[in-house]
Amino acid sequence: MDNQPSKHTSKKMVYLHIAEQGVVSKADLLSFINITTSTMNRLLEELIEENLIEESGLGPSKGGRKPILFQINPSYGYFFGLEISRFYSSLGLFDMQMNPKSFIRWRMDEDMTPEQFVKHVSQHIRSLLNDHRLEMKQVIGIGIGAVGPLDREKGIILKPLYFPAKGWTDISICSLMREATGIPSYLDNGANTALLGEHWAMRHEQLQHMLYVHAGVSLRSAMMSYGQIVHGTVDMEGSIGQMIIQTDGPRLQEQGNYGALEAFVSVQALEKQARSEAKMGRDELVSRYHAAPDKIQYDMLLRELSQDSPYALELFLRAARHFGIGLANLINVFHPETIILGGTLVNSHERFFQTAIEVAQKNTYYYPEYVPLFSKGLLKEDAVATGAALMVWKAMDI
Structure with missing residues (x-):
């Protein structure tokens, strides 16, 4: 039985392996892909003729001629990676080797409606291309990692919660970006693209099974099995927040589950707990910030935490312990090799991170x-945008 891949598949496998390894010899490629030497020669010739790869000097000799080394052509084309989140959004420009050429980050406020957002991004895209003396036609695509729920196939952001600005419902973001820039755009949820980005950054560790969990305004997760993102029949990015960890517990929103993880571990959950306790007489925040209980904000809690407030620390550590239970539930189902944790709660204090890990273990x-x-993770706040660009790169027709 012939187990050799098709020519088209082989060509892409060769290209991706060169990209992942950085610099490789033909012998390295032949040990990785089950094809004949003559077929490998033809594929390398085609890739060179198409300007997708280039020779990169000679490798060390193993008794005969020094082997020719190959690398991908970093300037063949460029990608944009766009993160759409509730607190901050970001835009990155990447070359073919996924090297970031530029990164821009901005706060999402009440004025950042979808229309204003698309205008803002398109202006930055033109500015970055001008800064790097690139033309629009050199851009292969824009990858978008956004908060869900989404319709990935249609490129639509459906009904996300907690955006500061109005109008973020049923937004055909891919169509809007293409109309504004002329660049093909592709959408996935931000947890998936973050995991893609971190997996790429750790590619030399050859990890196969990974879990990504983001704890911030909402709880978001993504899973990778055998190096591939696991997609469900619906966008399941935020479903971790509805994991029930206390059957008789509170719920965060009217439509959420009672005792769901999001009611204990999220920006809104911490604000809700602090406001409730302030109404019951715990007045440190009320007196210090001259704020009514209902006006206590997450930023105040972060400030208190940074100043080693015992009350703020206990509030965050309580959330961390619940977070650890949620992580343990996911780990017991998926058995990943590596769990990447991100989001403002995870990064709020080292003890939050460590407490969650201890409880999970x-x-x-x-x-x-x-x-x-x-x-x-290695990419941290750049993971979503990097992975979004990488999504387009991996889908590129070669």
Whole structure:
């Protein structure tokens, strides 16, 4: 039985392997892909003729001629990665080797409606291309990582909660971006693109099974199995927030589950708890910030935490312990090698991160024989935009 991949598949496999490794020889490629030497020669010739790859000097000799080394052509084309989030959004420009050429980040406020957002992004795109002396036709695509729920196939942001500006419902973001820039645009949820980005940054570790969990305004998650993002029949990015961890517990919103994780671990949950306790007589925040209980904001809690307020620390650590239970539930189902944690709560204080890990580990089945690695990732706040650009790069027709 012939197990050799088709020519088209082989060509893309060759290209992606060169990209992932950085610089490789033909012998390296032949050991990776089950094709004949003559077929490999033809594919390398085609890739060079199409300007997708280029020779990169000679490697060390192993007894004969020094082998020719190959790398992808970093200037063949460019990608934009766009993050659409509730607190901040960002835009990155990347070359073919996924090197970031520029990054721009801005706060999402009450004026950042979808129309204003698209105008803002398109202006930045033109500015960045001008700064790097690039033309619009050199851009292969825009990858968008956004908060859900989404319709990925149609490129629509459906009904996300908690945007400061109005109008973020049923937004055909891919169509709007293409109309504004002329560049093809592609959409996935931000948790998926963040995981793609972190997996790429850690590619030399050859990780196959990963979990990404973001704890911020909402709880978002993504899973990777055998190096591929797992997509459900519906966009399930925010479903982790509806994981029930206390059957008789509170709920955050009218449409949410009672005792759901989001009611204990989210920006809104912390604000709600602090406001409730202030109404019951806990007046540190009220007196310090001259604010009514209903006006207590997350920024105040962060400020208190940074100043080592015992009350703020206990509030965050209480959330961290609940977060650890939620993580343990996910780990016991998926058994990942690595769990990437992100979001404003995870980054609020090192003790939040460590407490969540400790609770998760204590409640992980097979612990300590099975100990997954916990990390804040390598790309951190750039992960969503990087992964969004990478999504377009991986989907590119070669």
